[in-house]
Amino acid sequence: MTFRGDAGFDTSAVSKGGGGGGIGGGTIAVGGGGIITVILVIVSMIFGVDLTGLAPGDPIQPQSQQQGEEVTGCTGADANDPANVVCRMEGGADSMSAFWAATMQQNDLEYADPTVQLFDRQVQTGCGAATSAVGPFYCPPDQRIYIDTTFFQQMRDQFGAEGGNLAELYVLAHEWGHHIQGVTGQLDRVQQGDTGPQSSAVRSELQADCYAGAWIAGASQTADQGGGAPVIESVSEEQMRQAVDAAKTIGDDRLQEMSGGGVNPEGWTHGSSEQRQTWLLNGYNGGVGACDTWNAPQV
Numbered sequence: 001m002t003f004r005g006d007a008g009f010d011t012s013a014v015s016k017g018g019g020g021g022g023i024g025g026g027t028i029a030v031g032g033g034g035i036i037t038v039i040l041v042i043v044s045m046i047f048g049v050d051l052t053g054l055a056p057g058d059p060i061q062p063q064s065q066q067q068g069e070e071v072t073g074c075t076g077a078d079a080n081d082p083a084n085v086v087c088r089m090e091g092g093a094d095s096m097s098a099f100w101a102a103t104m105q106q107n108d109l110e111y112a113d114p115t116v117q118l119f120d121r122q123v124q125t126g127c128g129a130a131t132s133a134v135g136p137f138y139c140p141p142d143q144r145i146y147i148d149t150t151f152f153q154q155m156r157d158q159f160g161a162e163g164g165n166l167a168e169l170y171v172l173a174h175e176w177g178h179h180i181q182g183v184t185g186q187l188d189r190v191q192q193g194d195t196g197p198q199s200s201a202v203r204s205e206l207q208a209d210c211y212a213g214a215w216i217a218g219a220s221q222t223a224d225q226g227g228g229a230p231v232i233e234s235v236s237e238e239q240m241r242q243a244v245d246a247a248k249t250i251g252d253d254r255l256q257e258m259s260g261g262g263v264n265p266e267g268w269t270h271g272s273s274e275q276r277q278t279w280l281l282n283g284y285n286g287g288v289g290a291c292d293t294w295n296a297p298q299v
């Protein structure tokens with residue numbers, strides 16, 4: 001995926017800098033000296049946090065959050081720079097905002113962007129405290145996507161993904177997909193503890209992959225926020241192949257194999273490598289309308 005070099009981004013969705021101290025001993029202090037017990041986000045594996053650690057609909061009290069500072073001033077050329085993850089996330093968010101605003105409008109649905117919070121090491125969220133170890137996730141109560149910017153390097157070094165700009169943006173687009181599910185009520189269909197290849201957890205995750213694919217396909221045809229030229233020029237076959245490679249890398253079967261425990265489909269929460277690449281491509285080839293994982297007899 002290549003951004004138009006002179007593109008400017010006008011989204012205010014992305015902020016960075018939620019990191020550092022403030023978390024310790026299982027409690028955090030908030031204004032007035034009150035103590036709130038941190039709801040620890042329990043995660044079984046990378047990417048597991050965005051749903052498995054949460055019970056959608058649970059009355060989780062939003063806690064004080066680190067707002068960070070808004071990311072501004074990035075150009076398309078910055079977003080194309082392999083070393084500039086922050087601007088890539090900014091550019092991706094700008095494009096996703098335009099794509100989903102248009103898509104939701106076509107379907108007469110209300111829509112507001114999520115906030116993308118880039119952080120370093122640890123962060124306080126509406127879902128409790130989180131560290132880099134949990135991987136990127138979406139927190140429904142505060143409608144924020146949390147991404148540790150070192151995750152993409154981990155995806156290459158530890159999990160063996162090829163990487164590439166679109167592989168990174170796929171991760172953001174997947175989390176954005178969970179936000180869409182939240183807006184449309186589809187997140188409520190996930191039953192906690194329901195795991196396995198055809199479970200509600202896996203169907204939700206595969207739909208998020210499918211939505212990511214739909215955005216990838218539509219990005220270069222979506223006018224920017226002001227109605228001008230798309231901020232994304234093109235997606236090459238090579239870039240798409242790298243995004244599919246990323247989806248495969250984080251399949252449950254692959255991660256189970258890597259952890260040395262053997263493959264246990266009943267424990268799947270996100271789908272196998274094959275399921276994940278299939279649904280990413282379903283969205284890429286068929287658009288948002290091809291993403292009804294809930295009514296598919298088999299996913």
Ligand SMILES: [Zn+2]
Pocket residue numbers: 047050051174175178205208
């Ligand atoms: Zn997910």
